[in-house]
Amino acid sequence: MLTINKRNFLKAVGMGGAALLAGAKIGVAEERKYRIGLAMNATGHPFNIAMMDGNKQYAAEHFPNVEILVTDGQAQTLKQVQDVESLIARGVDAIMISPNADQPLHPVLKAAMAKNIPVITLDSAVSLPVTSKIGANNRLIGAEVGKFVTEKLGKDARIIEIQGTSGRLPTIERGQGFSDGLGGVGKIIAQQYCDYARAPAVRFMEDMTNRFAEGEFNVVYAHNDTMALGAIQVLRERGRLKDVVVVGIDGENAAFKAVAAGEMAGCWIYPACAPDGIKAAYAIVTGAGFEPEIVLPTVAVTKANVQDYLGKGI
Structure with missing residues (x-):
């Protein structure tokens, strides 16, 4: 100090x-x-x-x-x-x-x-x-998400990335870190800035489900939980959620519930x-x-530990 x-x-x-x-x-x-x-x-x-x-x-x-x-x-x-x-x-x-x-x-x-x-x-x-x-280390968080995806799907990962706001450092670092974590394994097939907001993420995911047939993508990486939850809404409505790994960042209570329900694979808490x-x-x-x-700690919330975090998010 x-x-x-x-x-x-x-x-x-x-x-x-x-x-x-x-x-x-x-x-x-x-x-x-x-x-x-x-x-x-x-x-x-x-x-x-x-x-x-x-x-x-x-x-x-x-x-x-x-x-x-x-x-x-x-x-x-x-x-x-x-x-x-x-x-x-x-x-x-x-x-x-x-x-x-x-x-x-x-x-x-x-x-x-x-x-x-x-x-x-x-x-x-x-x-x-x-x-x-x-703040927390956004690049490290992104890298952890990327590694999580590769461990689940390896080279078969076909990823849609829902980005935050253009020009903001968290957006840049969460994107760069994710690529670091993928390590050249898997492929990002589409990405778009949605300003950390649900409505743009919903519209983007509607476009993606129209553009890509079932099985053509199997991962949605959202730069925050709000956008991840918007993606889940669309995938659920169109009957495609069970085949897609959805991951997000922040630590919203709604995201923890989605993890517990099996609709979201992981959520990384950002204090x-x-x-x-x-x-x-x-x-x-x-x-x-x-x-x-001051670097704040983060933790990955998955099916394995979500019961410890239910009701304790933002």
């Missing part, structure tokens, strides 16, 4: 960090009020709801001197940029952000840090040095970064210390 002394903080967020140090006074952290922004890329997905509500609830219970200001990027990068600009203008003490994109956010995040506002990324990282980044986000933000603004990177 890093303590917030001048050397370490300047290394993490740049020369502007000195002003934050000046404001961190020993012994008065409990008395000062803090306003911490939470710039969500969107708020409609179960994963995002768990992130938002989990951090807000923890703050309410443990940090009564903290007000969390939540913004909704509505899955639009320009909107999220404007949200961060608004948080800067409101003079927040720190910004937690679940990025909707990578490089388009660099200028506004740099602007925040130039004003001595620490930035903590949640879930999706950005290719820019920030104060702290929190919702709650209360990890607010705990890190509070440590930073109060001068208690912080980690530049």
